Amino acid sequence: xxxxxxxxxxxxxxxxxxxxxxxxxxxxxxxxxxxxxxxxxxxxxxxxxxxxxxxxxxxxxxxxxxxxxxxxxxxxxxxxxxxxxxxxxxxxxxxxxxxxxxxxxxxxxxxxxxxxxxxxxxxxxxxxxxxxxxxxxxxxxxxxxxxxxxxxxxxxxxxxxxxxxxxxxxxxxxxxxxxxxxxxxxxxxxxxxxxxxxxxxxxxxxxxxxxxxxxxxxxxxxxxxxxxxxxxxxxxxxxxxxxxxxxxxxxxxxxxxxxxxxxxxxxxxxxxxxxxxxxxxxxxxxxxxxxxxxxxxxxxxxxxxxxxxxxxxxxxxxxxxxxxxxxxxxxxxxxxxxxxxxxxxxxxxxxxxxxxxxxxxxxxxxxxxxxxxxxxxxxxxxxxxxxxxxxxxxxxxxxxxxxxxxxxxxxxxxxxxxxxxxxxxxxxxxxxxxxxxxxxxxxxxxxxxxxxxxxxxxxxxxxx
Amino acid sequence: xxxxxxxxxxxxxxxxxxxxxxxxxxxxxxxxxxxxxxxxxxxxxxxxxxxxxxxxxxxxxxxxxxxxxxxxxxxxxxxxxxxxxxxxxxxxxxxxxxxxxxxxxxxxxxxxxxxxxxxxxxxxxxxxxxxxxxxxxxxxxxxxxxxxxxxxxxxxxx
Ligand code: SF4
Ligand code: SF4
Ligand SMILES: [Cu+2]
Numbered sequence: 270x271x272x273x274x275x276x277x278x279x280x281x282x283x284x285x286x287x288x289x290x291x292x293x294x295x296x297x298x299x300x301x302x303x304x305x306x307x308x309x310x311x312x313x314x315x316x317x318x319x320x321x322x323x324x325x326x327x328x329x330x331x332x333x334x335x336x337x338x339x340x341x342x343x344x345x346x347x348x349x350x351x352x353x354x355x356x357x358x359x360x361x362x363x364x365x366x367x368x369x370x371x372x373x374x375x376x377x378x379x380x381x382x383x384x385x386x387x388x389x390x391x392x393x394x395x396x397x398x399x400x401x402x403x404x405x406x407x408x409x410x411x412x413x414x415x416x417x418x419x420x421x422x423x424x425x426x427x428x429x430x431x432x433x434x435x436x437x438x439x440x441x442x443x444x445x446x447x448x449x450x451x452x453x454x455x456x457x458x459x460x461x462x463x464x465x466x467x468x469x470x471x472x473x474x475x476x477x478x479x480x481x482x483x484x485x486x487x488x489x490x491x492x493x494x495x496x497x498x499x500x501x502x503x504x505x506x507x508x509x510x511x512x513x514x515x516x517x518x519x520x521x522x523x524x525x526x527x528x529x530x531x532x533x534x535x536x537x538x539x540x541x542x543x544x545x546x547x548x549x550x551x552x553x554x555x556x557x558x559x560x561x562x563x564x565x566x567x568x569x570x571x572x573x574x575x576x577x578x579x580x581x582x583x584x585x586x587x588x589x590x591x592x593x594x595x596x597x598x599x600x601x602x603x604x605x606x607x608x609x610x611x612x613x614x615x616x617x618x619x620x621x622x623x624x625x626x627x628x629x630x631x632x633x634x635x636x637x638x639x640x641x642x643x644x645x646x647x648x649x650x651x652x653x654x655x656x657x658x659x660x661x662x663x664x665x666x667x668x669x670x671x672x673x674x675x676x677x678x679x680x681x682x683x684x685x686x687x688x689x690x691x692x693x694x695x696x697x698x699x700x701x702x703x704x705x706x707x708x709x710x711x712x713x714x715x716x717x718x719x720x721x722x723x724x725x726x727x728x729x730x731x732x733x
Numbered sequence: 734x735x736x737x738x739x740x741x742x743x744x745x746x747x748x749x750x751x752x753x754x755x756x757x758x759x760x761x762x763x764x765x766x767x768x769x770x771x772x773x774x775x776x777x778x779x780x781x782x783x784x785x786x787x788x789x790x791x792x793x794x795x796x797x798x799x800x801x802x803x804x805x806x807x808x809x810x811x812x813x814x815x816x817x818x819x820x821x822x823x824x825x826x827x828x829x830x831x832x833x834x835x836x837x838x839x840x841x842x843x844x845x846x847x848x849x850x851x852x853x854x855x856x857x858x859x860x861x862x863x864x865x866x867x868x869x870x871x872x873x874x875x876x877x878x879x880x881x882x883x884x885x886x887x888x889x890x891x
Contacts, residue, residue: 323844324841324843324844325844325846325847326841326846326847327841410845410848414844414845414847414848415844560848561835561848561850562850563779563782563783563835563850563851563852564782565777565778565779565782565849568777568778568845568848569777569778569845572844572845642847645808645837646847672839672841674806674808674811677806677808677809677811677835678808678809678810678811680808681832681860681864685864685867689867689868689871692868692871692872692875693871693875696872696875696876696879697875697879699879700876700879700880700882700883701879701883703883704883704884710880710883710884713880713883714876714880717872717875717876718872721868721872724868725865725868728861728864728865728868729861732832732833732858732860732861732864733833733858733861
């Protein structure tokens with residue numbers, strides 16, 4: 270029987286209270302099998318990218334990475350399970366095996382085989398992830414369409430993950446470098462799933478803190494967290510080690526109110542994360558215009574990298590992400606402060622706090638964006654199951670299945686529904702934030718207006 | 734002073750009523766005529782990129798490929814055709830749904846193929862107008878709902 274815990278605001282249902290669930294996590298096997306399956310798919314994607322057909326839509330690498338995996342991740346896994354993907358992600362797996370010199374079981378001694386360097390202080394944030402994401406985004410028209418480039422980017426990530434695991438402690442790559450990890454973390458705050466300690470007081474009193482150091486049942490937190498202080502999902506990779514190591518059985522995985530981490534004053538509020546929210550929102554907007562719009566000239570500019578038109582596109586992309594949209598939000602926040610007789614909180618802090626309202630908005634935008642290409646292009650995947658390299662194989666007899674867009678007439682309606690739902694949540698967050706530091710509720714109106722305006726922009730792009 | 738959300742709600746409702754009234758109004762005389770639209774396809778673009786017809790038109794799209802085999806798939810109408818260089822194809826249909834519909838290349842023609850997209854606009858874009866009205870309703874509704882809630886709960890003394 271699952272137990273409902275009412276604590277720290279909001280209802281929670283503890284899943285780890287279920288014996289089979291606890292056993293499944295402590296046993297390691299299920300997680301390991303799924304991860305191996307993902308690793309096999311990942312290796313196949315890289316091989317297909319390198320040696321298969323150069324035509325993107327006929328190559329397993331391109332279709333399974335950018336359509337199947339991407340859409341499943343952003344439209345399903347992240348909104349519903351937060352960072353659960355990170356617990357089976359193939360990228361850090363080889364590095365972690367090397368560090369542990371073990372595939373599944375915990376090795377006695379548990380010392381990690383790595384130089385164990387500390388990650389530099391100045392990089393202990395997600396600015397690097399913001400930068401890598403933007404850098405990759407500038408080349409996305411090429412990466413998304415060229416199997417070889419997709420394979421090189423994926424392989425590059427994997428190599429970086431291995432290298433960093435040999436040099437630095439634990440999962441430095443996931444926590445501070447992986448550009449995908451950056452937005453998974455941000456959007457995982459929306460998910461109705463969390464890992465938290467049951468009673469923080471128990472942790473405070475516990476001297477050995479096995480969850481940080483590891484013990485014979487598992488490793489110390491690979492994400493360099495102290496579970497006793499977890500308040501948000503952002504940086505917990507749901508790897509389950511602390512569930513295994515805690516001798517006091519104080520770690521729980523809960524179902525909870527979606528978006529609980531977005532309530533003001535839950536955990537820290539940081540400029541790097543605020544910018545992550547802005548960058549993700551702006552990129553969704555620009556991708557929708559560039560890739561789904563009817564303007565071939567823009568597509569060609571984005572595609573012909575290192576030419577003059579591309580340079581213009583790249584500069585425009587960066588300016589929109591780093592200056593224009595943040596500037597609009599800043600303007601809205603500043604206006605709100607005038608309307609709202611805000612206390613003496615600095616403008617920068619208001620800006621950072623309000624930026625978290627863009628989390629549900631941006632997630633909805635990415636779901637809407639994904640809907641438009643996943644339903645249209647999913648059928649490219651079926652032949653590739655039989656012929657991943659495009660070499661004329663037919664393993665399962667699906668090789669000749671034709672391209673068939675699914676529900677093309679329904680897509681816009683679904684997009685409207687998703688976008689409006691995201692807006693409602695965003696407005697809710699906006700007013701919660703406003704009520705914590707302004708004398709008047711109307712302080713929140715301009716930011717709510719900003720959210721509505723952005724949503725209108727998406728509606729125009731998808732339906733206009 | 735409270736922001737007076739009921740005032741806001743009143744203004745919002747007024748705006749909405751006007752907007753809905755405008756949408757409900759008859760869409761104007763759009764009796765169909767015969768329209769022949771010539772579209773040229775090359776890797777990776779359609780020319781013209783945006784095609785406009787009236788609602789009720791009997792549309793003939795003539796697709797001509799100039800470089801490789803391309804196709805056309807019309808979202809929403811779910812029609813498709815394929816054209817090789819020198820062998821134009823035709824798509825014949827009645828434009829009975831209003832709004833903006835993407836059409837895309839249906840033959841894997843190269844790297845940018847999945848993004849080879851154009852737009853067919855039929856009549857007045859009612860779906861977009863309805864969506865924008867829904868946006869206004871949702872915005873005003875959410876602002877009113879959450880605004881009054883946080884106004885009651887968490888307001889610091891004035
Ligand atoms: S081992 Fe358990 S009780 Fe101890 S600090 Fe970690 S989570 Fe808390
Ligand atoms: S807090 Fe626990 S589940 Fe989360 S990353 Fe650390 S050890 Fe893994
Ligand atoms: Cu084509």
